[in-house]
Amino acid sequence: xxxxxxxxxxxxxxxxxxxxxxxxxxxxxxxxxxxxxxxxxxxxxxxxxxxxxxxxxxxxxxxxxxxxxxxxxxxxxxxxxxxxxxxxxxxxxxxxxxxxxxxxxxxxxxxxxxxxxxxxxxxxxxxxxxxxxxxxxxxxxxxxxxxxxxxxxx
Numbered sequence: 001x002x003x004x005x006x007x008x009x010x011x012x013x014x015x016x017x018x019x020x021x022x023x024x025x026x027x028x029x030x031x032x033x034x035x036x037x038x039x040x041x042x043x044x045x046x047x048x049x050x051x052x053x054x055x056x057x058x059x060x061x062x063x064x065x066x067x068x069x070x071x072x073x074x075x076x077x078x079x080x081x082x083x084x085x086x087x088x089x090x091x092x093x094x095x096x097x098x099x100x101x102x103x104x105x106x107x108x109x110x111x112x113x114x115x116x117x118x119x120x121x122x123x124x125x126x127x128x129x130x131x132x133x134x135x136x137x138x139x140x141x142x143x144x145x146x147x148x149x150x151x152x153x154x
Contacts, residue, residue: 016100018090024050025084050086053114053142060112060144068153079111079149091123105132108147115143 022034027047035043061075068074094100102123117124117137124135124143135143 012099014094014100015102015104016091016094017102018092020088022046022086023083024086025054027051046086050084054084056142057112057114060114064112064150070153075111091121108145109149110147111150112147113145115145117143 020036024046027050032043032047035046037043058075058080061080062072065072065074089102091102105127115124117135119137119139122134122136124137125132126135127133
């Protein structure tokens, strides 16, 4: 777990977030022992949430393989049997929001990222033709980001 970071960057803004990061697949006794004990439901709910989102990811990857005219099981095995990481981010208020970022611009290195945004705060952005575009949150919906590994598949 990391807490609010004050790392400086080229934009002269502070990276400001609290993050809980843990292995959510495969889930075993050793990894569950690393989960926080509070709130008490966390150790019960997190593995169930991870299982459901993993199943969603595998369905999405199956559809992507079909769209790329690959075998529907192309992403099974080595591509999808590895470790999955879950990040839970909280972006605390900052005295002057114009001086803080939640995260620096980055690319996800994996196949896909499944992201559940806060329903009331639009913070996710993507870079398109040199401009940062805000992704407005849609209640009860996931955002699926294509990662670098998927970009080089076809």
